Amino acid sequence: MxxxxxxxxxxxxxxxxxxxxxxxxxxxxxxxxxxxxxxxxxxxxxxxxxxxxxxxxxxxxxxxxxxxxxxxxxxxxxxxxxxxxxxxxxxxxxxxxxxxxxxxxxxxxxxxxxxxxxxxxxxxxxxxNKALRVFTQAMIAAKEQIILFMVITLILIYFSAVGIYYFENEAQPQHFSSVFESLWWSIVTLTTVGYGDVYPITVGGRIFTFFILLIGLGIVAIPTGIISSALTKSVDSKD
Amino acid sequence: MxxxxxxxxxxxxxxxxxxxxxxxxxxxxxxxxxxxxxxxxxxxxxxxxxxxxxxxxxxxxxxxxxxxxxxxxxxxxxxxxxxxxxxxxxxxxxxxxxxxxxxxxxxxxxxxxxxxxxxxxxxxxxxxNKALRVFTQAMIAAKEQIILFMVITLILIYFSAVGIYYFENEAQPQHFSSVFESLWWSIVTLTTVGYGDVYPITVGGRIFTFFILLIGLGIVAIPTGIISSALTKSVDSKD
Amino acid sequence: MxxxxxxxxxxxxxxxxxxxxxxxxxxxxxxxxxxxxxxxxxxxxxxxxxxxxxxxxxxxxxxxxxxxxxxxxxxxxxxxxxxxxxxxxxxxxxxxxxxxxxxxxxxxxxxxxxxxxxxxxxxxxxxxNKALRVFTQAMIAAKEQIILFMVITLILIYFSAVGIYYFENEAQPQHFSSVFESLWWSIVTLTTVGYGDVYPITVGGRIFTFFILLIGLGIVAIPTGIISSALTKSVDSKD
Amino acid sequence: MxxxxxxxxxxxxxxxxxxxxxxxxxxxxxxxxxxxxxxxxxxxxxxxxxxxxxxxxxxxxxxxxxxxxxxxxxxxxxxxxxxxxxxxxxxxxxxxxxxxxxxxxxxxxxxxxxxxxxxxxxxxxxxxNKALRVFTQAMIAAKEQIILFMVITLILIYFSAVGIYYFENEAQPQHFSSVFESLWWSIVTLTTVGYGDVYPITVGGRIFTFFILLIGLGIVAIPTGIISSALTKSVDSKD
CATH class of the missing domain: 1.20.120.350 (Voltage-gated potassium channels. Chain C)
Structure with a gap:
């Protein structure tokens, strides 16, 4: 007792x-x-x-x-x-x-x-924190979509890396020596960080970057949008 | 009188x-x-x-x-x-x-x-401004979530700083001399500003940055999504 | 006839x-x-x-x-x-x-x-384009909020410029020679473009940038969130 | 059989x-x-x-x-x-x-x-993946708006390129030698990547960039907002 x-x-x-x-x-x-x-x-x-x-x-x-x-x-x-x-x-x-x-x-x-x-x-x-529980629920509700877009984002990053490798490998062998090195450019560009340590200099590479950025940014930013709206909805249903 | x-x-x-x-x-x-x-x-x-x-x-x-x-x-x-x-x-x-x-x-x-x-x-x-009052209400409604994500963002920024410190400290002691210096890289990278004054050069540091950016960007952008949708909802409920 | x-x-x-x-x-x-x-x-x-x-x-x-x-x-x-x-x-x-x-x-x-x-x-x-008309309606509906956040964004940009001027003016007089020059840093940083032509180097300036980025990014991104959700709503009400 | x-x-x-x-x-x-x-x-x-x-x-x-x-x-x-x-x-x-x-x-x-x-x-x-089908439906539902904003984004990028060409062509003929070269600056800036390989140095060019960024970023980010909310809605209607 x-x-x-x-x-x-x-x-x-x-x-x-x-x-x-x-x-x-x-x-x-x-x-x-x-x-x-x-x-x-x-x-x-x-x-x-x-x-x-x-x-x-x-x-x-x-x-x-x-x-x-x-x-x-x-x-x-x-x-x-x-x-x-x-x-x-x-x-x-x-x-x-x-x-x-x-x-x-x-x-x-x-x-x-x-x-x-x-x-x-x-x-x-x-x-x-109670808000964390709400967030966890939102994540679980949107799990399938978030995984899908993570996979699509990874595919896109890899695809960009291979593309820029073919365009820039000859012009800048020190920065784009292999697909692995190009992956660094890929993630830094598609997340719009853009340090400026590697960037395309050939016309082909720049046009490729142009289209990758136009299409890619939308894709990369979608998971955030999904989480935000799932979060908002799970708050609503709690009221 | x-x-x-x-x-x-x-x-x-x-x-x-x-x-x-x-x-x-x-x-x-x-x-x-x-x-x-x-x-x-x-x-x-x-x-x-x-x-x-x-x-x-x-x-x-x-x-x-x-x-x-x-x-x-x-x-x-x-x-x-x-x-x-x-x-x-x-x-x-x-x-x-x-x-x-x-x-x-x-x-x-x-x-x-x-x-x-x-x-x-x-x-x-x-x-x-009346719109400001609407905004203030929206902020109060989403207060708990905004604080949670601010805290998570700060933890993430700090965690990234420590991680990059271990990876880059030896290779670039002038830029990553301590966790405090690394925090500068951390905030500049996770907000996607990316001045280009400091960036990882080791393979380990780059792979670490890769994962931090993939996961981190979504987290950092969530408070904005929350404010936006809280704002939209408080406008709705006013109609 | x-x-x-x-x-x-x-x-x-x-x-x-x-x-x-x-x-x-x-x-x-x-x-x-x-x-x-x-x-x-x-x-x-x-x-x-x-x-x-x-x-x-x-x-x-x-x-x-x-x-x-x-x-x-x-x-x-x-x-x-x-x-x-x-x-x-x-x-x-x-x-x-x-x-x-x-x-x-x-x-x-x-x-x-x-x-x-x-x-x-x-x-x-x-x-x-019919979609343009939907967009125009959405903009009119959210007009007041968009103007408010444009004004707040401008105030924030100006405030950041003055702050960084005080911190960096002595250390980098060539880049932060006046508030007008600092405004260039301010817009490039708060929009997360971050060319890397100007950036703080003093400890004070970096800590100031840290807080400006944490708070500021959310504010700057809000108008986009408002337009997006106004757009979605005006499409809904049309159905 | x-x-x-x-x-x-x-x-x-x-x-x-x-x-x-x-x-x-x-x-x-x-x-x-x-x-x-x-x-x-x-x-x-x-x-x-x-x-x-x-x-x-x-x-x-x-x-x-x-x-x-x-x-x-x-x-x-x-x-x-x-x-x-x-x-x-x-x-x-x-x-x-x-x-x-x-x-x-x-x-x-x-x-x-x-x-x-x-x-x-x-x-x-x-x-x-089933989530992919939901996403495809969302894209089809918001098709008209996405195309409109893609066109507006392209017009904006082109307009920025022409503007910066007039401002910077004389000061930096090596970077802004024609509208085609300026387009590279335009896409890198409006997507906020900001490598730092090209940026305006004249007062006119910087003021132009200031306004382009203030207005442009909102426009460029809208398609992502549309996709996210269309995605959320198509999930709702499925429930």
């Missing part, structure tokens, strides 16, 4: 936004997430002094301890513990602390990439 | 678009706003003669005097004076004239940034 | 798409419009031989003669001649031939710009 | 997604399509060894044999054989294998372009 009351108390703090303690806990966790992300960014700065590195490490240590306690508490209060561990947010909570513990046994080089997993903490920021 | 009639007369001029005098006043103020903004722009031109500087100063002086009279008149006719002063347009009216008066007591360097507050005058241009 | 029959016959050819003669005439005019536009483009090529210039001039002469006959015929068959002359398509028909006749009395330099009026012929291509 | 049973069996494998054999066949074909596209890309890599070229050729040979068998089987099971051969997917199936067989009789140079036809295989990937 005592156990049950304790569980309820913890649940009140961790899982509920109604109590003032629960809200304080939620804001505290959010503050620590942003703090640890800022720490993570500062660590990448070149020419850090040893002292500041130590301070950053202490902040990181503190964050990980709190996140670990939170993770264990969440497992403790879950009715179906296994289900929670393998749920979406359960895994995020795990991945947010795992890199720290793994870094003890692993050498420094591979540790670098592991640290990136810490960014999963950011996903914890959107945990309690 | 006399006082009441005077108030009504001023209100008729300043607040109403029905009387021809009111319309003339509104157009006059709009003309002065645009005039003072043009003056503001010309002042930034290098190599101005002292004479033209004096003319610009005189125009500015005239605008400020009119705006000050307008501001005081608006306070005078307001039933709840305190409420008006701290209302959105009350504050804009104040910020539009404040920089001028503050510049007497302050030295020249900090004055430079103060002058930017004068741009608040531009917001006075949209004062009487 | 004879006159009336003639009018009807001409009207059948020029104004109707039902008779096969009317369709042939419409396609003929469209062919001539595109021909004269291609001629116009070829004329701008450098290093043209005198012979090819003469051929281009003959084609142009032929097109103008046909367009003039068409214009006079349209006036002839119009019931309210003055109204037609000053109608939208009446003016386009006039501007399409005017440059040619004016060029006799005018010297060569100003003639260059006059020739650009010939492009009005292109607008004749969309004359018979 | 025996023949009829055989037909049904083949149809069960090739055309149906209900039987497990049918699904296995469909996935197998999809795997071969992607395999042959990857092979195609690797072939364009410079400095391939003769050995790897032979391996790639063998994979290609295998893919073509399977696709040929599939094509013949599809003809065999079709009730109206001629109709299938000239149907959309019938032609795609043919174009997917044709380049290989044609390459025996043709010399090497023209063969290069022929190979691009192999990409038609990619279109086989979207064969069974």
């Amino acid at each position: 005592n156990n049950f009351i304790l569980k309820e108390k913890i649940r009140n703090i961790i899982d509920s936004n109604d109590s003032s303690l629960g809200r304080a806990f939620a804001y505290g966790i959010q503050f620590l997430i942003i703090l640890s992300v800022i720490t993570f960014s500062i660590e990448t700065l070149p020419n850090l002094t040893i002292q500041s590195k130590q301070i950053l490490h202490l902040i990181e240590l503190f964050c990980v301890i709190v996140f670990t306690i939170e993770y264990l508490a969440r497992i403790y209060i879950a009715d179906k513990k296994i289900k929670f561990v393998f749920s979406f947010f359960g895994l995020i909570d795990l991945f947010a602390i795992l890199p720290f513990y793994l870094s003890f046994g692993v050498d420094l080089r591979s540790l670098r990439l592991l640290r990136m997993f810490r960014l999963f903490r950011l996903l914890k920021l959107v945990r309690y | 006399n006082n009441f009639i005077l108030k009504e007369k001023i209100r008729n001029i300043i607040d109403s678009n029905d009387s021809s005098l009111g319309r003339a006043f509104a157009y006059g103020i709009q003309f002065l706003i645009i005039l003072s903004v043009i003056t503001f722009s010309i002042e930034t031109l290098p190599n101005l003669t002292i004479q033209s500087k004096q003319i610009l100063h005189l125009i500015e002086l005239f605008c400020v005097i009119v705006f000050t009279i307008e501001y005081l008149a608006r306070i005078y006719i307001a039933d709840k004076k305190i409420k008006f002063v701290f209302s959105f347009f009350g504050l804009i009216d104040l910020f539009a004239i404040l920089p001028f008066y503050l510049s007497f007591g302050v030295d020249l360097r900090s004055l430079r940034l103060l002058r930017m507050f004068r741009l608040f005058r531009l917001l006075k241009l949209v004062r009487y | 004879n006159n009336f029959i003639l009018k009807e016959k001409i009207r059948n050819i020029i104004d109707s798409n039902d008779s096969s003669l009317g369709r042939a005439f419409a396609y003929g005019i469209q062919f001539l419009i595109i021909l004269s536009v291609i001629t116009f483009s070829i004329e701008t090529l450098p290093n043209l031989t005198i012979q090819s210039k003469q051929i281009l001039h003959l084609i142009e002469l032929f097109c103008v003669i046909v367009f003039t006959i068409e214009y006079l015929a349209r006036i002839y068959i119009a019931d309210k001649k003055i109204k037609f002359v000053f109608s939208f398509f009446g003016l386009i028909d006039l501007f399409a031939i005017l440059p040619f006749y004016l060029s006799f009395g005018v010297d060569l330099r100003s003639l260059r710009l006059l020739r650009m009026f010939r492009l009005f012929r292109l607008l004749k291509l969309v004359r018979y | 025996n023949n009829f049973i055989l037909k049904e069996k083949i149809r069960n494998i090739i055309d149906s997604n209900d039987s497990s054999l049918g699904r296995a066949f469909a996935y197998g074909i999809q795997f071969l399509i992607i395999l042959s596209v990857i092979t195609f890309s690797i072939e364009t890599l410079p400095n391939l060894t003769i050995q790897s070229k032979q391996i790639l050729h063998l994979i290609e040979l295998f893919c073509v044999i399977v696709f040929t068998i599939e094509y013949l089987a599809r003809i065999y099971i079709a009730d109206k054989k001629i109709k299938f051969v000239f149907s959309f997917f019938g032609l795609i199936d043919l174009f997917a294998i044709l380049p290989f067989y044609l390459s025996f009789g043709v010399d090497l140079r023209s063969l290069r372009l022929l190979r691009m036809f192999r990409l038609f295989r990619l279109l086989k990937l979207v064969r069974y």
